[in-house]
Amino acid sequence: MNENKFTLTEHLAELRKRLFIILIVIIGTSSICFLYVDRAIQDILKPASQLEFVYLSPPELFLSYVKISLVAGLIISSPITFYQIWLFIKPGLEKSEKRIMLISLFAGVFFFIAGTTFAYKIILPITIEFFANIKVEDIEPMISFGSYIGFISSILLSFGLVFEMPMLVALLTRFKLISAPTLRKNRKIVILLVFIVAAILTPPDVISQMLLAGPMLLLFEFSILISSILGKEKKEENILKRIPSSSN
Structure with a gap:
């Protein structure tokens, strides 16, 4: 504590x-x-x-x-x-x-x-x-x-x-609030949300919306990769923690 x-x-x-x-x-x-x-x-x-x-x-x-x-x-x-x-x-x-x-x-x-x-x-x-x-x-x-x-x-x-998306995803992954499989499973929903968010954040024109949506989708895929790496590291940490107790 x-x-x-x-x-x-x-x-x-x-x-x-x-x-x-x-x-x-x-x-x-x-x-x-x-x-x-x-x-x-x-x-x-x-x-x-x-x-x-x-x-x-x-x-x-x-x-x-x-x-x-x-x-x-x-x-x-x-x-x-x-x-x-x-x-x-x-x-x-x-x-x-x-x-x-x-x-x-x-x-x-x-x-x-x-x-x-x-x-x-x-x-x-x-x-x-x-x-x-x-x-x-x-x-x-x-x-x-x-x-x-x-x-x-x-x-x-x-x-x-x-x-900020990769950093946010990494933080949520470390605190076990999301995971890479969850992000992959909801990819279609995220893509829809990306275009909605792009329409809200940018001025009311299609060009600006598309230019924002493109990087957002790439950052989302990058975020999945980060979440996957952090998820594997977390599993390895948990396995290492169990080894001493099992040997006793």
């Missing part, structure tokens, strides 16, 4: 403390990012270099700057955020659970960054080029900067979350 136990009042006080630290760090990093938002905008506009943008209301550009700064602040402060989460859940975990959760937190950061990078480098240029090539005579494109920020934010966030 874990000796580090908190009363409900102490638990809530600890939670308030961690949330306060996270909030202060996010506000601080977002404020710093706002000072350098012009550099961030140059990178944001690279995938859409063939487009011209306007803003349709007086506060739209300013609010877009704030949104960009907030997103950048969230990303930069994410290591501290995950560290505060780790400090909060650590006292309630057993020794083996601590190792699993610590690895999961680091893996979660890695997969999220991998997902957003993949979306920025590959998915966004393809999607924007496709829509830019759809032209109608006598109709000039007038794209607001605010709508563009909303579009790429949804794409980046969607891919960042979707790339």
Whole structure:
């Protein structure tokens, strides 16, 4: 049993403390990012270099700057955020659970960054080029900067979350909540859910949905492989634990 136990009042006080630290760090990093938002905008506009943008209301550009700064602040402060989460859940975990959760937190950061990078480098240029090539005579494109920020934010966030799938499956497998045979058995249902989730997460267009659904299906198959490997390791551990007792 874990000796580090908190009363409900102490638990809530600890939670308030961690949330306060996270909030202060996010506000601080977002404020710093706002000072350098012009550099961030140059990178944001690279995938859409063939487009011209306007803003349709007086506060739209300013609010877009704030949104960009907030997103950048969230990303930069994410290591501290995950560290505060780790400090909060650590006292309630057993020794083996601590190792699993610590690895999961680091893996979660890695997969999220991998997902957003993949979306920025590959998915966004393809999607924007496709829509830019759809032209109608006598109709000039007038794209607001605010709508563009909303579009790429949804794409980046969607891919960042979707790339968490292998880590989530590995975590659930270690805690015996799912297994590789269960995932294989329900493959058809998962494929249906993948397309539903892709339709919800992405903007309302078929291209974005298909570009998200494809990697999701590949990640699902990769997750099955991870679950299978972890399942075999768990069986071997159980066998090794039984050997001393059987010899006695």
